[in-house]
Amino acid sequence: MRQVLVSAFLLLSLSATVSGGPVSYGEVQTGKLFLDFNTALLERMGITVAIPDSLGSAATKVHGGTLKVLDASSSDLRFAVRDAGFRYLVSGELKTDTGLALSFGDDVIRSEHLYVRAMPGSLSFRIHTDDNFPLFELHNSHAWLDPGTGDLSFRHMDLRITVELAERLGYPRFADITVGEAHMETTAEVPPAALADKGASCGVLDTDGDVDVQLTGINSTSEIAREPGVRVAMAPDASLKNVGTADVAWFRAINPDGGPTPPFAQHPFLAYNLFRIADGVIEQIGRSQVKHAFFTVNVGSDCDCPGGQILHLGCQDVYGISSNGDRHYLASRQEVTASSGKWDSYGSHFDTYPNEPKDDFRDHGRSDHSDPFEHRMAVLEDDLLVEGASYFVEAWYLIKGDVNILNNMGFRQLDPELGGGAWSFTPFLTSFVNGPAIDAWVDPNATGNVARNTYVVTGDGHLKLAVRTTNLGGGLHRYEYALMNLDYDRQIRKFKVPAPPGVSVTNITFGDLDDEQSNDWTRARGSNAVVWTTKSPKSDSLDWGTLFNFGFTANVGPAETQATLMPLEPPSGIKGSSETLQATTLAPADLNKAARRTFDN
Structure with a gap:
């Protein structure tokens, strides 16, 4: 029921009647599906996923495992385009040329192909097998429609276990756990007029007015790394909307990723915390460092501009668990001036780790991580096992010049449970509330x-x-x-x-x-x-x-x-x-x- 509700919400928020230009439709022709499984987490859960080696299989990604690439030469995936930007999925699926084998104890699920099926009206997919069994869901996509070619990419998607797979594995609480990250790169056909129909103000940073970004939801929280019996690293996803009267800079952190023009490296920062209420006392038991935002997908019925480096008026954005827990984008809180949202790329963690000198150029890459807990929110497992306690996850975007910090943040009560070798934190016990988690106490x-x-x-x-x-x-x-x-x-x-x-x-x-x-x-x-x-x-x-x-x-x-x-x-x-x-x-x-x-x- 939870997934049905999520899909319904996205359908209402993304495909509702809009005030911008006309809606056109594109269709994916071919593509590649990139799967980056959190193999350490799957091993603790007793799950093995076997995929044939293919092009790009040596690439190291977020979870330190091996990236698998599945070609897809068949697709009827359709999507909506408005104001030269991707808006939402309409229908259809992308069929991969090869499949996988998923093993759990004596149970083996084999499929010669994978079917990446659109969840209509959303940014999400379900991955089905040859016999139509739903294995995974893909959520919190950073969808990007290339205005030059019309090709469509879906990046930084959370790869989650479905309710059906969790029940088949014998652990219903496995449902919704993020077990990796997925990307899709596709070739698509889009009417040329749809790519040219971009508003004159799109891509131009208009700072006149009030900056006001509202955190609108936390929909999932998952384990990322674990030292069994000692501690667990976890992260939430986060969604937001520009409810102000000014655009918001969303530029990448540092060259070669950062933009070549001012305002250099200006972007929001995401911090998240975990609190416990027990015996009449609220305590903080977990704290992440800051995640540097790098792209805004710009969707929603009030949004008239495509995604990119500016969160335009009325636009919504999402960041998934894999993205928020990706050490490539995480750095120390101490580098950020919280009250002003200021940060200097020169001499920062990205600039100098693992190698000097200070040259304002990214030295910090994905292959430079030896500690799976680095900059992530680590929580002692004993702190999650207090009987009768209530637990609250809090997320907060620090944004330069924002006029209302209380709607930049929000919290939800979660339900930690250890079973089957992994921690699960959902379903949530309360709805999302804006403000700091101390308000729950x-x-x-x-x-x-x-x-x-x-x-x-x-x-x-x-x-x-x-x-x-x-x-x-x-x-x-x-x-x-x-x-x-x-x-x-x-x-x-x-x-x-x-x-x-x-x-x-x-x-x-x-x-x-x-x-x-x-x-x-x-x-x-x-x-x-x-x-x-x-x-x-x-x-x-x-x-x-x-x-x-x-x-x-x-x-x-x-x-x-x-x-x-x-x-x-x-x-x-x-x-x-x-x-x-x-x-x-x-x-x-x-x-x-x-x-x-x-x-x-």
Whole structure:
């Protein structure tokens, strides 16, 4: 049922009545199907896929395996074209000249050919066997129609196990797991007029207006790499839409990939995190580095321009799990200024790894990866096995000049389960919600003396401080705080919550992303506050895209007050930049102050 719903959504969003030029139709004649299986993942699942060697079989790709190329000399695949760009699949299939054999235990599925069948109204395909059994689905395609030749390519597609195959394997939870990446390069016939009918503004970056890109969905999350019994690397897919009034630059990171004209290398960055809520506390248990965006497919009923290096008004884009977890596009968060979306290619990871010198030219290639966890979101397996816990995956696009960061991000509750040698995280337990995942712990509209969630806006970036209080009985109250640094580049090195004299404070706690006690913040009961501080000025300060936990028990109930946040770096000089930050929260009430107020009355 899940796949039916996804297809229906794409059909509505991609093939609806549009306001641009007329829709024409093209047809694929021949092509090649490139399959890059995550062989390590398949081995853990007990699956073997055998494909005859063919041209290009020695190429190394995303998952470090061998790329298989299947020629296809037969096709009746049809697709829609509007404003000189690919819009959606209409019907038909592409038939490969050779097939495969898939083995699982004593079960073997053999097919002399593969049939790559369109899911009408979408960017997706299903791969069937000779006897019409659906093996895989291909999702999140970067479709590109060459305006010079009319040839059509589908790149960076997630290769997912179908519901039918998962059930046949005896593990229904295998359904929707991404087990590789697929590409298709095709020759196609397109009416010449359809290729020439491109809007005058297409391909021209118009920055007049407001930049506002909305993350519109997370539809799947999968394991990419695993160290059994220790940790697992995972990634979500992500879809978005330009809902602003300005175009958005989407240029590749660095030459020879990057564009030759300004704005050099300007593009969004995707970061994703994993959070766990257990025993009334939210904790961050996973964090990726940043993925550098490199192409926008530009589809949707409101989009009038073809794909390329500019996200035009009303256009939608997708990035799959394979793309978001591809180390070729991943680099350190520290290279990015989160609040402004600035990044410099010169001297970057792409420029200098694995070899110097700094020359603003990509040295970082797919063959340079020895660590399967490099820059990916790695999560300890024990952290995914907490009984009764809830888990939330969060994705966020950092975009230069965006006017609303809260719709750049979003989250969904997933359901981790280990079985059959692999982790599965879907089906999701909730629908997609815009905003940071801390909002799943405390409603941003919460009032009263039980919970609060405060959005802190400064000239240097944004943070969120949430608190949840619990009456433990016997006159004791537990205070749990979560401080999420969204894009505050100055970082936070001290957190202080009022605790008036006479209030008994016990069990002061702190939590960060790792298990190293050496970099934990110090905890102290001051004369009128509970204070947490880094052990040294730059020892595990709270950087952007990260959540830390603070807590204590007190013998006084909560009241509204102001917490103090101390930045690591000095004020930037930007309007709204200050020495310290204040955030409304809940803390033990000042009983003496209340008594004085009563006496005065």
